[in-house]
Amino acid sequence: MTTPPTAPPEGAAPHRSGFACFVGRPNAGKSTLTNAIVGTKVAITSSKPQTTRTVVRGIVHRPDAQLVLVDTPGLHKPRTLLGERLNDLVVTTWAEVDVVAVCFPADQKPGPGDRFLVDELAKVRRTTKFAIATKTDLVTPEQLGQHLLAIDRLGRETGTEWAEIVPVSAVNGDQVQLLADLLVQRLPEGPQLYPDGDLTDAPEEAIVAELIREAALEGVRDELPHSIAVVVEEMGLREGRPADKPLLEIHANLFVERSSQKGIVIGHKGSRLKEVGTAARHQITAMLGTPVYLDLHVKIAKDWQRDPKQLRRLGF
Numbered sequence: 680m681t682t683p684p685t686a687p688p689e690g691a692a693p694h695r696s697g698f699a700c701f702v703g704r705p706n707a708g709k710s711t712l713t714n715a716i717v718g719t720k721v722a723i724t725s726s727k728p729q730t731t732r733t734v735v736r737g738i739v740h741r742p743d744a745q746l747v748l749v750d751t752p753g754l755h756k757p758r759t760l761l762g763e764r765l766n767d768l769v770v771t772t773w774a775e776v777d778v779v780a781v782c783f784p785a786d787q788k789p790g791p792g793d794r795f796l797v798d799e800l801a802k803v804r805r806t807t808k809f810a811i812a813t814k815t816d817l818v819t820p821e822q823l824g825q826h827l828l829a830i831d832r833l834g835r836e837t838g839t840e841w842a843e844i845v846p847v848s849a850v851n852g853d854q855v856q857l858l859a860d861l862l863v864q865r866l867p868e869g870p871q872l873y874p875d876g877d878l879t880d881a882p883e884e885a886i887v888a889e890l891i892r893e894a895a896l897e898g899v900r901d902e903l904p905h906s907i908a909v910v911v912e913e914m915g916l917r918e919g920r921p922a923d924k925p926l927l928e929i930h931a932n933l934f935v936e937r938s939s940q941k942g943i944v945i946g947h948k949g950s951r952l953k954e955v956g957t958a959a960r961h962q963i964t965a966m967l968g969t970p971v972y973l974d975l976h977v978k979i980a981k982d983w984q985r986d987p988k989q990l991r992r993l994g995f
């Protein structure tokens with residue numbers, strides 16, 4: 680029997696591929712760790728990731744594996760129905776990835792916010808859970824020991840089984856490679872999900888556009904399966920705001936193909952567009968950590984999916 684050309688050489692470890700996501704309180708060190716694992720160039724793909732509600736933050740390409748790091752919006756104690764629905768969305772995403780890694784900064788004791796997050800995570804049965812003690816360079820070995828014990832305790836108290844508890848410092852690179860290896864070990868066998876070259880610098884505009892598109896598709900996916908495109912026209916911090924009260928101002932256009940679709944997106948007297956705006960705003964705020972002013976306009980780009988010029992304009 681001949682071996683198919685795609686099979687790994689005999690004795691070689693099988694190629695693995697899959698998704699992991701870092702979660703944790705604001706400032707836990709998630710982005711810095713992502714950068715450390717992926718390399719200096721954090722990447723995002725233009726193609727749609729397999730999981731629907733996530734944004735690809737970076738891709739680790741290795742001969743033996745492809746590890747795709749995705750972002751989910753932050754989890755918050757829900758005060759409103761929308762808040763609850765956003766949290767449900769996060770939990771759904773956790774169920775779609777292979778590993779969720781909770782970051783606990785070593786210079787802070789795990790608190791009620793961490794417990795809430797871990798409690799929610801515990802509901803996601805199948806996904807592998809890692810605990811990461813981040814910023815280990817900021818504490819003494821004794822303090823780190825206490826921290827690891829606290830993480831272990833939190834796991835037991837919430838019924839969460841940590842597959843690994845890994846201390847890392849993204850700043851001095853300590854244990855970052857080990858963490859990458861441990862994550863890869865938990866990925867299923869599978870081919871590369873993205874081509875090697877499929878990386879560009881991560882523009883926050885792309886993330887924002889994707890979040891708006893997701894919000895706009897919510898509930899109308901069947902009616903408008905692929906007809907919505909979003910382009911962020913302008914995005915920047917509003918000038919003249921105090922440093923501790925930044926406001927991210929975003930102007931975006933939502934393109935549909937026909938006027939009937941415009942009606943669906945806008946809704947009765949604009950009610951639906953308002954909901955879309957609110958949901959997107961919450962998502963963007965949760966993702967980027969800055970309060971957002973979002974200005975959304977719906978436009979028709981006739982049959983954009985069939986028009987190469989329009990497609991380019993819309994970033995495809």
Ligand SMILES: Nc1nc2c(ncn2[C@@H]2O[C@H](COP(=O)(O)OP(=O)(O)OP(=O)(O)O)[C@@H](O)[C@H]2O)c(=O)[nH]1
Pocket residue numbers: 703704705706707708709710711712813814815816817847848849850851966967968
């Ligand atoms: N000393 C030290 N500082 C770190 C380390 N990792 C991150 N930091 C710092 O901690 C702060 C927060 O790091 P981020 O990576 O932005 O944290 P984050 O979890 O992505 O934050 P949000 O985007 O707010 O959720 C930054 O000032 C980092 O420089 C580390 O390993 N050691």
